[in-house]
Amino acid sequence: MHDKTILIADNSVINRMQMGGILASEYNILEADNGRDALDIMNEHGADGIDVVLLDLHMPGQTGFDVLAEKQANPAIADIPVIVITADSVTAAEVRALDAGASDFLIKPIEPEIMRRRIHLVINARELEEQRMLEEAAWITDHDDLTGLYTRKAFLREMQDMIDVNPSNEYMIAVWDFENFKTFNELFGTTLGDRMLITAAHCMGEHVAGSGVYGRLGNDNFAFCIEVGQADVEAIMEAISGGIKALLAQSNIDFTPSLVTGVYLVDDNGVEASVMLDRAMMARNTVKGDYDHHIAFYNTELTERMLEEQDIINNMEHALDNGEFHVQLQPVHDIVTGRPVSAEALVRWHRPGHGVVSPGVFVPLFEENGFISKMDHDIWEQVCQILANRRDEGLPEIPISVNLSRRSIFDSSLYDEIVALVEKYDVKPSLFRIEITESSYTENMGLVISMVTRLRDYGFTVLMDDFGSGYSSFNAFSDIPVNILKADMVFMQNLERNPRVASIFTSIVNMAHSLDIPVIAEGVETKEQFEFLRSVGCDYAQGYYCARPMDLEAFTAHVDEH
Numbered sequence: 001m002h003d004k005t006i007l008i009a010d011n012s013v014i015n016r017m018q019m020g021g022i023l024a025s026e027y028n029i030l031e032a033d034n035g036r037d038a039l040d041i042m043n044e045h046g047a048d049g050i051d052v053v054l055l056d057l058h059m060p061g062q063t064g065f066d067v068l069a070e071k072q073a074n075p076a077i078a079d080i081p082v083i084v085i086t087a088d089s090v091t092a093a094e095v096r097a098l099d100a101g102a103s104d105f106l107i108k109p110i111e112p113e114i115m116r117r118r119i120h121l122v123i124n125a126r127e128l129e130e131q132r133m134l135e136e137a138a139w140i141t142d143h144d145d146l147t148g149l150y151t152r153k154a155f156l157r158e159m160q161d162m163i164d165v166n167p168s169n170e171y172m173i174a175v176w177d178f179e180n181f182k183t184f185n186e187l188f189g190t191t192l193g194d195r196m197l198i199t200a201a202h203c204m205g206e207h208v209a210g211s212g213v214y215g216r217l218g219n220d221n222f223a224f225c226i227e228v229g230q231a232d233v234e235a236i237m238e239a240i241s242g243g244i245k246a247l248l249a250q251s252n253i254d255f256t257p258s259l260v261t262g263v264y265l266v267d268d269n270g271v272e273a274s275v276m277l278d279r280a281m282m283a284r285n286t287v288k289g290d291y292d293h294h295i296a297f298y299n300t301e302l303t304e305r306m307l308e309e310q311d312i313i314n315n316m317e318h319a320l321d322n323g324e325f326h327v328q329l330q331p332v333h334d335i336v337t338g339r340p341v342s343a344e345a346l347v348r349w350h351r352p353g354h355g356v357v358s359p360g361v362f363v364p365l366f367e368e369n370g371f372i373s374k375m376d377h378d379i380w381e382q383v384c385q386i387l388a389n390r391r392d393e394g395l396p397e398i399p400i401s402v403n404l405s406r407r408s409i410f411d412s413s414l415y416d417e418i419v420a421l422v423e424k425y426d427v428k429p430s431l432f433r434i435e436i437t438e439s440s441y442t443e444n445m446g447l448v449i450s451m452v453t454r455l456r457d458y459g460f461t462v463l464m465d466d467f468g469s470g471y472s473s474f475n476a477f478s479d480i481p482v483n484i485l486k487a488d489m490v491f492m493q494n495l496e497r498n499p500r501v502a503s504i505f506t507s508i509v510n511m512a513h514s515l516d517i518p519v520i521a522e523g524v525e526t527k528e529q530f531e532f533l534r535s536v537g538c539d540y541a542q543g544y545y546c547a548r549p550m551d552l553e554a555f556t557a558h559v560d561e562h
């Protein structure tokens with residue numbers, strides 16, 4: 001058995017013997033004495049089973065041209081190289097044969113040495129071509145179409161290789177992306193968005209090539225891995241940002257992109273590459289959406305925190321079914337009379353083995369994964385039940401407000417859900433109040449305005465929560481038709497420390513009053529704060545000074561006492 005196989009297709013047995021005799025010492029020989037057989041043999045052995053076909057052009061029945069045509073039309077065998085054998089010295093026939101897909105030709109009588117060389121050349125050419133195609137295919141799967149950088153998979157492999165070659169060196173992995181790349185695409189179009197990515201890739205390459213590996217993980221996510229001390233992550237990120245700014249300047253856009261980076265300083269070179277990448281990403285997540293910090297380093301606390309978060313997420317559905325989310329009520333007191341006039345419903349998770357868990361621990365996670373809408377629905381239902389029970393027991397009416405997550409306000413079913421609940425319990429909509437936190441307003445003001453208007457038209461009272469805690473307070477307040485303003489507790493916290501806070505707070509109360517909107521001050525903890533609020537005409541106070549959040553029984557007693 002030889003490595004390579006040649007099919008000789010010739011109707012003359014003498015020709016076949018002659019050629020076979022020359023080639024048998026080097027190749028396996030297959031023979032066909034007509035065109036039909038030649039095609040059948042090719043089909044049987046396939047493109048990998050035959051290395052060259054020597055094809056006589058003049059055979060009875062199917063001629064060599066017919067064979068060529070049928071072979072070319074069949075993808076399974078089209079790649080098999082064919083050398084045609086002709087007695088004609090007429091160039092036209094040779095040209096036709098080459099056009100029809102033959103690789104080369106030989107003229108009878110056959111010169112053994114020439115035949116051998118042509119066969120070698122044809123086989124080598126095919127092998128080279130295959131090699132090239134394999135390389136090209138590998139390049140394509142390893143590289144991203146748009147930027148030409150390594151794909152995620154290839155980056156991880158190359159990074160692992162780099163570390164494995166010199167495991168005693170210290171490495172660092174940085175993962176970065178754009179803050180709000182989506183918005184940018186929407187504002188300026190994907191063409192420019194793509195050019196930004198290409199420019200970013202190019203800049204990163206310029207600074208990392210030679211000292212490390214880098215790639216595009218997908219969308220606007222990039223990563224690089226360098227040896228510690230070889231380059232400075234912050235300088236690299238500055239350079240990338242500068243490159244993009246320059247690109248945008250060409251389109252007359254004055255914009256400095258904000259790049260968010262997470263870095264993992266590899267403390268254990270034995271950790272899998274993908275885990276290293278995850279750690280860098282975990283670090284990056286801590287600075288996403290943060291105006292002041294754009295770069296963060298991984299530490300082990302992040303893993304612990306992630307595990308805790310995972311634990312919460314794994315248990316949330318069960319907790320809801322098990323009725324572990326309870327409402328606490330915090331009274332809101334009238335500043336003039338000192339009496340409780342309304343309340344805020346605040347969720348508490350009575351988690352077996354963990355005690356009472358505060359919303360600060362789980363609400364942000366539920367907002368991220370969408371579970372908040374289910375949990376909030378449960379809380380709203382509990383509030384409706386409380387209101388309905390008070391009515392049935394003939395207790396005085398007292399409105400209770402619920403918190404609406406930033407996410408729920410953009411949920412189209414929100415309105416129907418709330419309306420269905422108050423109808424189910426036959427609760428007066430004016431007693432069911434809705435707090436919308438200030439940070440919801442930044443995203444889509446138009447939608448928020450129409451939602452608030454609809455809720456108000458039905459008869460609900462809408463409160464603007466956490467006023468003054470964000471960047472957009474005044475814009476939002478002037479555009480959104482809320483009924484009540486809740487001033488964030490930062491005002492009370494800074495009242496004594498900073499004398500300007502008192503005058504700012506006073507202007508807020510006056511501004512709200514000029515629009516007939518009452519003000520609730522949050523976080524009132526001391527008598528001094530309460531007296532200050534009274535002196536500036538603030539309407540209501542909520543805070544530990546008046547009452548802490550409490551369970552229903554304590555709340556009923558508290559209202560009753562006053």
Ligand code: C2E
Nearest residue numbers: 346347358359363379403404405523524525542543544549
């Ligand atoms: P928020 O709506 O601004 O609620 C006021 C927070 O201030 C509550 O924290 C309350 O316990 C606390 N507080 C009240 N008086 C004082 C005081 O005098 N001093 C201090 N330092 N704090 C005071 P809590 O209950 O931990 O809730 C935190 C946040 O979680 C809430 O802020 C709200 O945004 C969110 N949240 C609470 N319950 C729910 C809920 O059922 N659904 C949703 N979506 N979010 C909720």
Ligand code: MG
Nearest residue numbers: 344403435465
């Ligand atoms: Mg609130």
Ligand code: MG
Nearest residue numbers: 465466486522
């Ligand atoms: Mg608040």
